[in-house]
Each structure stands twice: as C-alpha cells, then as structure tokens.
Amino acid sequence: MNTAAFADYRHYPLISPLSAVQVLPDRVQVRWADDRLSPFHHQWLRDNCPCTQCVYSVTREQVLEIVDVAEDLGCHGAHIDSQGCLCLDWSDGHQSRFDPGWLRAHAYDEQSREERRANKAQSQLWDSRLELPVFDYQALMDDPKTLLQWLLALRDIGLTQVRGVPTEPGSLALIARRIAFIRESNFGVLFNVQSKADADSNAYTAFNLPLHSDLPTRELQPGLQFLHCLVNDAEGGESIFVDGFAIADALRREDPEAFLTLCETPVEFRNKDRHSDYRCLAPIIALDALGEVAEIRMANFLRGPFDTSVEQMPRLYHAYRRFIALTREARFRVIRRLDPGQLWCFDNRRTLHARNAFDPASGARHFQGCYIDRDELLSRILVLQR
Amino acid sequence: MNTAAFADYRHYPLISPLSAVQVLPDRVQVRWADDRLSPFHHQWLRDNCPCTQCVYSVTREQVLEIVDVAEDLGCHGAHIDSQGCLCLDWSDGHQSRFDPGWLRAHAYDEQSREERRANKAQSQLWDSRLELPVFDYQALMDDPKTLLQWLLALRDIGLTQVRGVPTEPGSLALIARRIAFIRESNFGVLFNVQSKADADSNAYTAFNLPLHSDLPTRELQPGLQFLHCLVNDAEGGESIFVDGFAIADALRREDPEAFLTLCETPVEFRNKDRHSDYRCLAPIIALDALGEVAEIRMANFLRGPFDTSVEQMPRLYHAYRRFIALTREARFRVIRRLDPGQLWCFDNRRTLHARNAFDPASGARHFQGCYIDRDELLSRILVLQR
Numbered sequence: 001m002n003t004a005a006f007a008d009y010r011h012y013p014l015i016s017p018l019s020a021v022q023v024l025p026d027r028v029q030v031r032w033a034d035d036r037l038s039p040f041h042h043q044w045l046r047d048n049c050p051c052t053q054c055v056y057s058v059t060r061e062q063v064l065e066i067v068d069v070a071e072d073l074g075c076h077g078a079h080i081d082s083q084g085c086l087c088l089d090w091s092d093g094h095q096s097r098f099d100p101g102w103l104r105a106h107a108y109d110e111q112s113r114e115e116r117r118a119n120k121a122q123s124q125l126w127d128s129r130l131e132l133p134v135f136d137y138q139a140l141m142d143d144p145k146t147l148l149q150w151l152l153a154l155r156d157i158g159l160t161q162v163r164g165v166p167t168e169p170g171s172l173a174l175i176a177r178r179i180a181f182i183r184e185s186n187f188g189v190l191f192n193v194q195s196k197a198d199a200d201s202n203a204y205t206a207f208n209l210p211l212h213s214d215l216p217t218r219e220l221q222p223g224l225q226f227l228h229c230l231v232n233d234a235e236g237g238e239s240i241f242v243d244g245f246a247i248a249d250a251l252r253r254e255d256p257e258a259f260l261t262l263c264e265t266p267v268e269f270r271n272k273d274r275h276s277d278y279r280c281l282a283p284i285i286a287l288d289a290l291g292e293v294a295e296i297r298m299a300n301f302l303r304g305p306f307d308t309s310v311e312q313m314p315r316l317y318h319a320y321r322r323f324i325a326l327t328r329e330a331r332f333r334v335i336r337r338l339d340p341g342q343l344w345c346f347d348n349r350r351t352l353h354a355r356n357a358f359d360p361a362s363g364a365r366h367f368q369g370c371y372i373d374r375d376e377l378l379s380r381i382l383v384l385q386r
Numbered sequence: 387m388n389t390a391a392f393a394d395y396r397h398y399p400l401i402s403p404l405s406a407v408q409v410l411p412d413r414v415q416v417r418w419a420d421d422r423l424s425p426f427h428h429q430w431l432r433d434n435c436p437c438t439q440c441v442y443s444v445t446r447e448q449v450l451e452i453v454d455v456a457e458d459l460g461c462h463g464a465h466i467d468s469q470g471c472l473c474l475d476w477s478d479g480h481q482s483r484f485d486p487g488w489l490r491a492h493a494y495d496e497q498s499r500e501e502r503r504a505n506k507a508q509s510q511l512w513d514s515r516l517e518l519p520v521f522d523y524q525a526l527m528d529d530p531k532t533l534l535q536w537l538l539a540l541r542d543i544g545l546t547q548v549r550g551v552p553t554e555p556g557s558l559a560l561i562a563r564r565i566a567f568i569r570e571s572n573f574g575v576l577f578n579v580q581s582k583a584d585a586d587s588n589a590y591t592a593f594n595l596p597l598h599s600d601l602p603t604r605e606l607q608p609g610l611q612f613l614h615c616l617v618n619d620a621e622g623g624e625s626i627f628v629d630g631f632a633i634a635d636a637l638r639r640e641d642p643e644a645f646l647t648l649c650e651t652p653v654e655f656r657n658k659d660r661h662s663d664y665r666c667l668a669p670i671i672a673l674d675a676l677g678e679v680a681e682i683r684m685a686n687f688l689r690g691p692f693d694t695s696v697e698q699m700p701r702l703y704h705a706y707r708r709f710i711a712l713t714r715e716a717r718f719r720v721i722r723r724l725d726p727g728q729l730w731c732f733d734n735r736r737t738l739h740a741r742n743a744f745d746p747a748s749g750a751r752h753f754q755g756c757y758i759d760r761d762e763l764l765s766r767i768l769v770l771q772r
Contacts, residue, residue: 009658026700039696043703048691060658061588061687065596066703067710106691108699116693184567186765202447210451218761220606266675272395272446277768278761289652301447305434305492307502310425313494314412317429317452324453375604375664379572382663 008060010386012101018086021078028078030086030103038107042075045088048106049096117290123350124156125246127332133157137164140178147178148384150345151377154224158347159241159334165228167340172228172368175343180376183222185215186276193227193367195360200273202301206234206360211242211327211352212299214371217271217278221297221349223374228343233363239344240354242332244296247352248285250326252293258319263287265316268304269297279304284323295349300324327352338367349374394446396772398487404472407464414464416472416489424493428461431474434492435482509736510542511632513718519543523550526564533564534770536731537763540610544733545627545720551614553726558614558754561729566762569608571601572662579613579753581746586659588687592620592746597628597713597738598685600757603657603664607683607735609760614729619749625730626740628718630682633738634671636712637705638679644705649673651702654690655683665690670709681735686710713738724753735760 020031027041047066049055054064074091081087086098104112133153139146140162153160165171172190176182182189187201195206202209215221227239252259262284271278286295308316326332338344346353348371358365406417413427433452435441440450460477467473472484490498519539525532526548539546551557558576562568568575573587581592588595601607613625638645648670657664666683674680694702712718724730732739734757744751 008656009660009663041699041703044692044699047703056588056591056593058583059585059588059591059687062689063588063593063687065686065710067707067714071704071707106693108693108696110695113693113695180572181570184570186566197444199445202442202445202449205442205445207442207449219759270394274395275769276765277395277772278765279768280761300451301449303448306430307492307494307499309496309499310494313427313430317427317433318457321453321457324451328453373605375666379662379664382665383661386663 008102010382012099012105014084014101015104016100017084018080018100018103021080021086023075023078025074028075028086028088032104036107036109036111038104038109038112040103040107042073042090043069043071044108045075045096045098046073046090046094048098049094050098050102051096053094121156123158123245125249126157126159126243126334127246128330128334130157130159130243130334132334132336133160135160135162137162137166137175140175144384148381151179151381151384154345154347154377155381158243158245158350160345161336162343162345163341165341165343167230169230169366169368172226172343172370176226176370176372179224179372179380181372183371183373185218185222185371186271186278190368190370193369194365195358201271206358208357209355210300210324211240211354212301213244213297213352214299214348215271215278216269216282216297216299217280217302219280219282220373221295222371223347223349223377224345224372225348225353226343226345226370226372227338227353228368229338229340229366230368231364231366232338232340234358234360234365235362236356237358237365238335238337238356240356241334241344241346242327242352244298244350244352245293247323247326247332248293248296250332251323255319255322257315258322259285261312261315261319262323265306265308265312265319267297267306269299269302270304271302284320296352297349298323298352347374394488396768398485398491400470400487401490402486403470404466404486404489407466407472409461409464411460414461414472414474418490422493422495422497424490424495424498426489426493428459428476429455429457430494431461431482431484432459432476432480434484435480436484436488437482439480507542509544509631511635512543512545512629512720513632514716514720516543516545516629516720518720518722519546521546521548523548523552523561526561530770534767537565537767537770540731540733540763541767544629544631544736546731547722548729548731549727551727551729553616555616555752555754558612558729558756562612562756562758565610565758565766567758569757569759571604571608571757572657572659572664576754576756579755580751581744587657592744594743595741596686596710597626597740598687599630599683599738600685600734601657602655602668602683602685603666603688605666605668606759607681608757609733609735609763610731610758611734611739612729612731612756612758613724613739614754615724615726615752616754617750617752618724618726620744620746620751621748622742623744623751624721624723624742626742627720627730627732628713628738630684630736630738631679633709633712633718634679634682636718637709641705641708643701644708645671647698647701647705648709651692651694651698651705653683653692655685655688656690657688670706682738683735684709684738733760
C-alpha cells in the first residue's frame with residue numbers, strides 16, 4: 001500500500017485483517033478477522049478515498065469535495081486484495097483502495113466508537129497529597145522522551161514544576177519554545193510579575209491574589225501558564241494551587257444544585273486599563289459534550305457584577321460562595337515557595353493558582369510568566385508520539 | 387461622587403434619578419424617577435461596593451471577596467444622598483455608596499435586562515448585493531473615528547476592504563497593530579500566501595480553495611483575517627466571499643433538519659505537517675446561548691473522516707452537502723480580484739473565503755496574511771468608544 005496519499009501522518013497498525021466484504025445499496029459492510037462487523041456508507045468511503053487524485057500528496061489535504069460526486073453514487077464491486085486492502089469500484093468509474101489499519105481506526109460501528117471513547121486520555125484528579133511532578137530543565141531541553149513525559153503530565157495532571165532553569169530574564173522563552181510559540185497578550189509575550197506603583201492588574205501588586213485562572217476575560221483562556229522565579233528574596237509570596245476539576249467534582253457531589261448553577265449561569269469577567277477593555281461572558285464551570293468538567297473560569301478580582309434574574313441571583317451567590325469556600329479548604333491546597341531557577345507550568349484552564357501577599361520592603365521578588373495554548377500542547381504531544 | 391474607585395473605566399450617564407428606596411429582608415428595592423422598580427440583593431450590593439477598601443483604585447480591581455462577608459449580612463439603613471447616590475449601612479458596620487448611573491446600568495430587574503439584550507450589536511446579513519465597506523489606509527492610520535467605523539463594520543458586517551496600503555512586505559503589520567498585536571500560528575506571525583513546491587497547506591499551492599474559515603483546526607478560530615495583496619500578476623486567483631451567517635440562516639429556513647444536524651454533530655478538523663498535528667472536534671455551526679448563529683467552522687480540505695453513528699451518518703452527509711451547495715450559489719457570492727496595495731480584512735468565524743485557481747506560469751502572485759482575535763477587536767472598539 002502506498003501510504004503517501006494518506007490524508008494523515010500517523011501510522012495505523014493492523015489490528016485485525018479484513019475477512020469479508022459485502023456491498024449493500026447504500027453501504028459496504030466489512031467483516032474483520034476478529035468478527036467485528038463495520039458498515040461504511042458509500043458517501044463516507046468515496047469522501048475518504050486516499051488516492052492522489054482525491055488527496056494532494058504534498059500537503060496530504062483533500063482536493064475532492066464530496067458534493068462533486070453524485071449523492072446516489074453506487075458501488076459496483078468490492079474485494080480484498082492480496083495486500084489485505086479494501087478495493088472498491090464506483091459507478092462513475094473511480095476506484096478507491098483502503099488500508100485495513102486506517103479503516104479500522106476510523107470504523108464507526110458502535111463497538112469501534114465506544115473503544116475510541118474509552119481510550120481517550122483521562123484527567124487524574126488530585127488534592128493536597130499530590131506527588132508533584134518535577135522535571136529537570138536540561139533533560140527537557142535535550143531529551144524528547146522526557147519532554148513527552150512532561151507534556152503528558154501537563155495534559156493529565158495539570159501541575160508541574162521544572163528545576164534548574166537559568167535565572168537570566170527571558171530564559172523562560174527557551175523552555176516554552178520547546179513546546180511551541182508563546183501566546184501574546186496585552187501584558188506582552190513574557191510578562192514580569194513584580195510589584196509596580198502603576199499596576200494595571202492586581203497581579204502586579206504585593207497583595208495576596210485569591211485562587212484564579214489567568215485571562216478568564218478572553219474567550220479562550222490560555223491553556224498553559226508558566227511562572228518562572230528569577231529572584232525571591234521577599235517575605236511571603238508562596239504559590240498555592242488547587243485542582244479546579246477536583247473542586248468541581250466535590251461541588252457536584254456535595255451540592256449538585258450549586259454545581260449546575262455554575263455550569264449554566266454566564267458570568268462576566270472584565271480586564272480593563274487605559275488601553276484595553278476585555279469582557280467575556282461565560283459560565284464558571286464548562287462541561288464537554290459528554291457532561292464531563294472541561295474547564296474552570298475564575299478570578300474574583302476580574303469578575304463583573306452578576307447579571308441574572310432576580311429569582312436566580314440568590315442561588316448564584318450561594319453557588320459562588322460554595323465554590324470559593326471549597327478552594328479555601330486545606331484538603332485541596334498545594335502550597336510551595338518557589339526558589340530562583342524553578343518554574344511552575346500548569347493547565348491554566350483547570351489548575352487555579354493563588355499567591356500569598358509578600359512584603360516588597362523585605363527583599364526583591366521577580367517572576368516572569370508566559371502562556372501557550374492547549375492546541376499547541378496537544379499538537380506537540382501527537383508529533384512526539386508519531 | 388468620587389468615581390476613582392469604580393471597578394470600571396466607562397462612564398455611566400444618569401438615565402433616571404433614584405426617587406425612593408426600601409430595605410427588605412434580603413434586598414434593597416429602589417424606585418427610579420421613571421417609575422422603574424429595581425431590586426438588588428444585599429449580597430449583590432455588598433459584593434459591588436466601590437469603596438477604596440473593596441476596590442483597589444490603581445487597578446480598579448476588586449480586593450473584597452464576598453465569601454469574607456456573612457451570607458446573611460443585613461442592611462440597617464438606606465437613603466439617597468444630596469448627590470443622588472444610594473447610601474447603605476451594613477450590619478457589620480461597612481458603608482457603601484452607589485452612583486445612580488452605574489446602578490441603573492447594572493440593574494437586573496426584568497425590564498432592565500431586556501433593554502440590555504435589545505441594545506446588543508446585531509449582525510447584518512449580506513449576499514452578493516453587498517455594498518462592500520471600503521476604507522482608506524491613511525485615514526485608518528491617522529483618524530480614530532475612521533478606525534472605529536472600520537472596526538464596527540468588521541464586527542457587524544464581517545467583510546471589509548482597505549485601499550492604499552503600502553506594498554512593501556511586512557507593511558500589513560502596521561495596520562493590523564492599529565487594532566492590537568497579531569495572533570501567531572504555526573504558519574508564523576505574518577504568513578506568505580504563495581505557490582510553494584513544499585507546501586504545508588493547500589493554501590500554499592495554485593489550486594482553487596473552496597470556501598472555508600482559516601484554522602478550524604484550533605479550538606478558537608482566529609477572529610479577524612487579513613489578506614494583503616503585494617503582487618498580483620498571475621491569471622486567476624480571484625477572491626470569493628460568502629456570509630456564513632446568511633448561509634446558515636438560509637439552511638435553517640430551507641432545511642431545518644440539516645441545520646440542526648450541523649449544529650449538533652461534532653466534526654474533526656485536522657491540520658498536520660511534519661512538525662505539527664492539530665485536531666479540533668466541533669460542530670460546523672455554533673449557536674450562542676440565545677440560539678443565534680455565532681460561528682461557522684468549515685474547511686473541506688482540513689476535515690477529518692466523519693465519525694458519528696451509523697444511523698446519523700447519511701443525515702450528516704446530506705446536511706454537509708446542502709451547506710456546501712448553498713455556498714456555491716451565486717446569490718450569496720461576492721467575487722473580486724485584489725490589486726496590489728489592497729487588502730481584505732474579514733471576520734474569519736463568519737465570512738467564508740475562497741480563491742479561484744491561478745496560473746503561476748502567467749505571472750507572480752504574492753499575498754501576506756495575519757490574524758487578530760475577536761477579543762482584541764471588541765476591546766479596541768470599547769476603548770475607542772469611551
């Protein structure tokens with residue numbers, strides 16, 4: 001099989017060979033050696049024809065548009081060739097040939113779809129007893145396998161620490177770019193977390209910052225946040241983390257009505273200064289299509305006034321108070337002080353972070369931070385896994 | 387009224403003065419001079435106290451967390467002061483004072499909320515008869531009022547042309563930065579649209595490109611896309627645009643079941659090369675909380691194999707074919723050829739764009755493009771409107 005025209009770069013191992021094929025009026029039904037039965041509609045098969053007429057082999061992108069093929073296109077013949085591929089003759093004369101590994105990976109019979117759902121990566125919830133995943137800077141820079149382990153920890157646990165990072169300002173960018181380009185914001189490509197007289201965010205004061213996600217004021221919250229410690233001579237300023245998914249899970253069990261209220265009520269977050277005015281209206285807890293918690297959006301200091309019906313308002317305040325109260329419980333909190341040359345990297349859409357107040361008179365404190373989007377993390381993982 | 391501690395930078399004109407105030411067990415009810423009655427719960431009022439203890443005046447961000455106030459906090463007194471502000475005495479001794487313009491703008495009685503909904507910006511649907519909004523480069527660079535008109539056209543119409551742009555490579559960045567920083571992608575900060583032998587996207591070939599949005603493979607499709615013409619000596623390569631919201635609207639009326647199928651069925655989009663592998667699973671038509679069409683996600687050449695149930699698959703193909711067929715109807719299409727020094731700027735999450743094939747042997751063709759997110763567009767509009 002010439003796989004050059006695969007509309008993909010992944011390899012699809014042969015799970016089970018094709019054993020039989022039957023042409024039905026609207027579909028082709030194949031039987032696999034392990035007895036699974038997979039129907040494929042004619043339109044689906046024609047649409048996914050991997051031949052070099054249908055897919056441009058340089059980009060591996062489709063050039064065929066299915067609307068250019070008759071909706072009632074028929075299949076005149078089907079067989080399994082000597083290499084185990086499914087070969088089809090279409091009523092318009094076109095021919096298609098499918099690799100059995102690829103076909104099995106994309107089969108949409110119920111069992112195959114259920115298998116794919118079950119194989120999806122799962123978040124591992126954590127609390128104060130978390131064994132913090134710690135990685136060595138140089139190993140991440142040099143070794144793709146260690147890099148992949150770090151990225152998987154970020155995807156599935158959502159909180160990691162890196163040690164041995166150079167403390168020159170800007171060196172954060174070197175490790176961030178091991179994943180991808182940095183996501184810029186109005187605070188810059190790299191932002192300096194220091195106490196400033198003309199602060200344009202409470203982050204740039206010496207105040208304590210309650211548990212929050214960064215940029216909840218944007219439609220897409222940054223996926224990964226980095227916080228790199230360059231200098232930390234000031235008293236206080238410890239970092240606190242909670243697993244927002246674990247908090248949501250506890251709320252769901254302990255107060256299901258409050259959980260639902262936070263899933264269903266859009267809340268406005270605002271981030272404004274003299275040059276910008278960001279507003280985003282979204283619920284604090286976002287669920288995915290399967291009803292699983294997919295994202296937490298929270299920063300009390302960036303929240304606008306609640307805007308819901310008079311009837312709903314007391315329920316919203318009750319739910320909001322419950323959520324915040326949970327984030328303050330010791331059972332969920334990981335508290336650490338960062339030393340120079342260490343950095344936090346965490347899932348900003350899941351792991352809420354806080355900072356204790358620090359005393360700027362007691363010594364200097366300088367952190368640098370940056371963001372990378374989840375798309376880039378997941379793409380990098382797929383490329384490293386090829 | 388000292389407005390320095392307002393958790394906001396906007397001005398709130400006095401729509402109607404406060405005329406009466408009544409304290410109830412869980413809320414304060416105010417009557418306005420125009421007879422509207424607005425209840426405000428104690429928790430809401432305490433939460434939104436604008437005093438300098440509760441809001442840090444430098445950042446205008448809240449330092450109070452409502453969970454630090456008793457859930458059953460009572461109000462011991464309320465009056466309207468000589469400046470028309472609402473003054474409250476809380477059971478814990480704290481005092482709050484609210485500007486009547488701000489209070490009215492955030493009132494959540496049913497009538498006030500309905501008014502705000504009605505005042506939201508509305509998309510103006512268009513078809514082939516669109517009077518294309520055209521702007522002059524120099525005016526956009528020099529005049530904030532023209533700039534605002536352009537941004538409003540982008541928000542509400544979603545397709546604009548700018549003329550008189552310098553044709554030096556990179557000059558696109560100057561006008562893009564009139565709005566905000568540019569959103570980087572794996573294709574760079576500025577991308578060069580040219581026919582390349584080692585293309586990593588069909589966009590970088592001389593093929594025709596069917597109507598599509600850019601980066602449907604990312605969780606957040608770029609909000610604005612710029613395409614700047616530097617050289618256009620090749621035959622062919624005309625730009626085609628359709629209003630994706632108008633297409634969705636037509637589908638909703640002409641084939642409601644197909645419309646629903648595209649709203650409810652997640653489709654995978656993939657963008658992969660040797661260094662990246664982006665995948666995003668989302669419906670082609672996204673609705674907002676009110677059921678209005680909010681976003682179109684579409685690029686046939688970046689689409690993965692459909693993955694839905696055997697029963698649903700024929701319905702999905704039918705709906706997909708109907709949508710594509712509509713985008714090909716002349717009634718929806720705006721077709722123009724860009725000259726050097728002109729650029730398109732459009733809403734990439736609404737306005738689908740296509741390119742006719744061009745003949746690279748007939749002459750040079752060089753466009754540059756870039757992206758800016760919708761958050762940045764909306765923030766810039768709010769700042770210009772202050």
